[in-house]
Amino acid sequence: MKKQHVVVAGGGLIGLCTAYWLLRDGHRVTIVERTKLGAGAATGNAGELTPQMVAPLASSNTARDIIHGVFAHRHYLSIAPLRLPQLARFGMGFLAASAGPLRARGDAALAQFTPHLLASLDRMAADGIDTSGGSTGFLMTAESEPTMLAAHEAYAERARRGWGDPPEDPMSGRELHEAEPTLTERTQFGFMLPGEVSIDPVKFVASLIERITELGAEVRLGLTVQRLGDGASVVCVDEDARQVTVSGDRVVLATGAWTSQVLRRSRIPHIPVVPGKGYSFTVPVKTMPRTLVHSMDRHCVVIPMSGRLRVVGIMSFDGEPERFHSDRIEVLRGFAEGLIEGADWDGRTDEWMGPRPMTADGLPLIGPATPSGEVLVASGHNMHGLSLGPITGQIMADLIAGRQPGVANWPFDLRPFAVRRSAVS
Numbered sequence: 163m164k165k166q167h168v169v170v171a172g173g174g175l176i177g178l179c180t181a182y183w184l185l186r187d188g189h190r191v192t193i194v195e196r197t198k199l200g201a202g203a204a205t206g207n208a209g210e211l212t213p214q215m216v217a218p219l220a221s222s223n224t225a226r227d228i229i230h231g232v233f234a235h236r237h238y239l240s241i242a243p244l245r246l247p248q249l250a251r252f253g254m255g256f257l258a259a260s261a262g263p264l265r266a267r268g269d270a271a272l273a274q275f276t277p278h279l280l281a282s283l284d285r286m287a288a289d290g291i292d293t294s295g296g297s298t299g300f301l302m303t304a305e306s307e308p309t310m311l312a313a314h315e316a317y318a319e320r321a322r323r324g325w326g327d328p329p330e331d332p333m334s335g336r337e338l339h340e341a342e343p344t345l346t347e348r349t350q351f352g353f354m355l356p357g358e359v360s361i362d363p364v365k366f367v368a369s370l371i372e373r374i375t376e377l378g379a380e381v382r383l384g385l386t387v388q389r390l391g392d393g394a395s396v397v398c399v400d401e402d403a404r405q406v407t408v409s410g411d412r413v414v415l416a417t418g419a420w421t422s423q424v425l426r427r428s429r430i431p432h433i434p435v436v437p438g439k440g441y442s443f444t445v446p447v448k449t450m451p452r453t454l455v456h457s458m459d460r461h462c463v464v465i466p467m468s469g470r471l472r473v474v475g476i477m478s479f480d481g482e483p484e485r486f487h488s489d490r491i492e493v494l495r496g497f498a499e500g501l502i503e504g505a506d507w508d509g510r511t512d513e514w515m516g517p518r519p520m521t522a523d524g525l526p527l528i529g530p531a532t533p534s535g536e537v538l539v540a541s542g543h544n545m546h547g548l549s550l551g552p553i554t555g556q557i558m559a560d561l562i563a564g565r566q567p568g569v570a571n572w573p574f575d576l577r578p579f580a581v582r583r584s585a586v587s
């Protein structure tokens with residue numbers, strides 16, 4: 163394999179994982195990052211690695227959720243009314259993707275990753291990367307029995323298709339509260355998903371940065387990629403507004419929720435990547451929950467993480483990936499307050515916001531941006547960038563080496579993830 167110089171634009175989850183696998187292949191790697199490594203949505207997330215849950219967000223509830231998102235203040239989904247004109251195309255694509263056949267196609271495309279997602283993480287762990295700090299179980303909860311039973315059946319069906327491990331038996335009432343004593347009385351139904359795991363993304367990212375530094379990554383901070391340049395290059399501005407061009411043999415664009423800005427300025431047709439902002443905070447608790455609790459109807463997750471309790475949720479579309487809105491933290495607090503007892507909600511710390519790189523059909527963009535193949539895109543991982551980061555990095559290394567991406571003689575079908583595809587087909 164010819165060793166190449168690869169410029170990775172963006173040092174978040176996908177950029178760091180891609181850099182790692184490229185360095186393992188012996189390539190020279192330069193990461194170009196506008197702020198610091200591990201910025202964007204890389205560290206404050208829920209830390210879930212979910213072979214069972216990697217599916218598009220759009221569902222049969224999408225139309226109802228969009229209406230609530232525009233008009234209801236205290237909903238998990240919020241859509242800024244002033245941004246509706248810009249979000250119209252995305253919204254239509256999102257609605258289309260919620261229809262049965264397209265949703266089924268999206269599920270099947272993403273399920274290709276299910277068997278390999280934890281194996282890829284394990285390979286990184288075997289190389290010394292820190293995948294610790296997560297919780298020991300994964301409890302799905304609901305306040306209504308039909309919501310719980312419908313989700314249980316959906317996960318059981320995925321398992322029957324070979325897409326991950328089956329859920330454990332449904333629990334209710336006292337049995338559920340014995341399994342997780344910190345739940346409030348409102349939450350009466352749930353089940354464990356034994357195939358899902360969690361890690362501390364702060365530790366993971368720090369350890370990944372350390373390892374890629376050992377492997378010789380060159381890191382150029384304070385450079386914001388404006389557009390693609392000629393051949394395999396990116397045109398950036400530095401902190402003094404000077405133009406700087408960084409060139410290599412190949413470019414991987416991994417700029418998360420900012421990817422469409424760069425592709426648009428470069429006049430590259432692509433499926434739009436839109437920021438879907440999520441929030442998290444840490445809260446002191448009297449008794450730590452025994453397990454991660456993922457509430458399906460409260461749309462929030464509480465995660466015992468490295469001895470602290472992190473609370474995560476909210477999906478906010480306002481077109482401003484960097485802007486923090488403290489009212490969203492209050493909404494998240496309200497959801498979590500109804501889920502677990504014994505937290506000091508006013509004592510919360512580490513308030514954080516990160517933009518998920520969302521696509522209307524829920525599928526990432528993985529592949530060449532230009533016919534020459536000098537520029538590749540790895541972005542649009544929606545709510546699953548931690549789950550899919552390690553395996554995406556491996557796929558990017560395969561593409562750059564000219565290998566057929568795949569695991570154990572099972573090639574990935576990357577066509578559903580083409581950079582230029584119809585948002586609704």
Ligand SMILES: Cc1cc2nc3c(=O)[nH]c(=O)nc-3n(C[C@H](O)[C@H](O)[C@H](O)COP(=O)(O)OP(=O)(O)OC[C@H]3O[C@@H](n4cnc5c(N)ncnc54)[C@H](O)[C@@H]3O)c2cc1C
Binds near residue numbers: 174474
């Ligand atoms: C609240 C929340 C909870 C989540 N929970 C989970 C979870 O439990 N499991 C899971 O799998 N996923 C989760 N996610 C999703 C996951 O965090 C994202 O999918 C993932 O971070 C996307 O990785 P990325 O590298 O594409 O983008 P990011 O991680 O956001 O990184 C993008 C990087 O590119 C840099 N950048 C942007 N523009 C430029 C530019 N022009 N020039 C140079 N650099 C640039 C940014 O500064 C940043 O460092 C969650 C997200 C949120 C917000």
